[in-house]
Amino acid sequence: MQMIVHLGENSYPITIEEGAIHHIQDTIDTHRKIAIIADDKVPDQWVNIVADQCENAFVLRFPAGEGSKCFTQFEALLEQLADQEMTRKDAIIAIGGGVTGDLSGFVAASYMRGIDFYNIPTTVLSQVDSSVGGKVAIDMGSYKNIVGAFWQPKAVIIDPDVLTTLSSRQVNNGLVEALKTGLIQDPVLVDLFEKETLDLPQIITRSIDVKRKVVEADEKEAGLRKILNFGHTIGHAIESAYGLDTYLHGECVAMGMLFFIEDKALKDRVLKIYDRLDLPKVPDYSIDQLMHYIAHDKKSNRNSVTVVKVKSAGSYILEDLSFDQIRSRLERGPYEE
Incomplete structure (x- = not known):
């Protein structure tokens, strides 16, 4: 199936289809120079399938992990694009998870003030959430996503078949973001997690449909899009405090939602x-x-932060809490009422 993210001149299609990675020309103009960017843990089979469909492509690999979302790796990729004499008419295809999409998207937004960017997410986390919406960024030290831009992709191709190479931990890590989406907007999505068998394609589709509608209503997080930060205020702080690699992103969001x-x-x-x-x-x-990390989070104001509260599945409350009120939540703990 295909959805459209309606953003005027920045509109783009999202294809959700088993086997979609084998016919990317349906949505991508492959008759130009294309930089395929992937981390070193993305299986060669997915990268090669995409590269073989491009007329003039080269592959750039970088070390997997949150640590690559840094200025050093950002600069290295830009230098490689310049070495390949990429122009404004050329394009980047990101193949991988959220780190790859964030980093590649920011490179695309910055190179020559912006070139075409396509996203082929290969993790559950990126398929249900980060591949759609145009938020691209790198970290600065232990501060997540503090340097970045809004740069919408030209198309997103979601192929559930590529998830077969993921570990169960990575699958479950991504499912947290889908559960988050259900808790704030779609009670049926929450119900799907209680079925005997998890229907991944349906979970992905419902999650992306919610994300699409929220982005259409609030592209640059001036209001409604803030609901997608449910669990992230404290979750990001835990992620930063534990060195970004101790826990996976979704695991930290799961912790943050409990508060x-x-x-x-x-x-x-x-x-x-x-x-x-x-x-x-x-x-x-x-x-x-x-x-300390909450106070330096990009979503924080001088003395407060907007948080998302959930009292019933499929609903939300946005509320500005002072740092003292956040501290009280931390003192109370995640398992208390």
């Missing part, structure tokens, strides 16, 4: 889903350390 689920019955439902997904428990944390 802002306001109904005991719903929190019990969510915790059962967490057990099913084999997610880690919230570690012992330093409140002062987490508050």
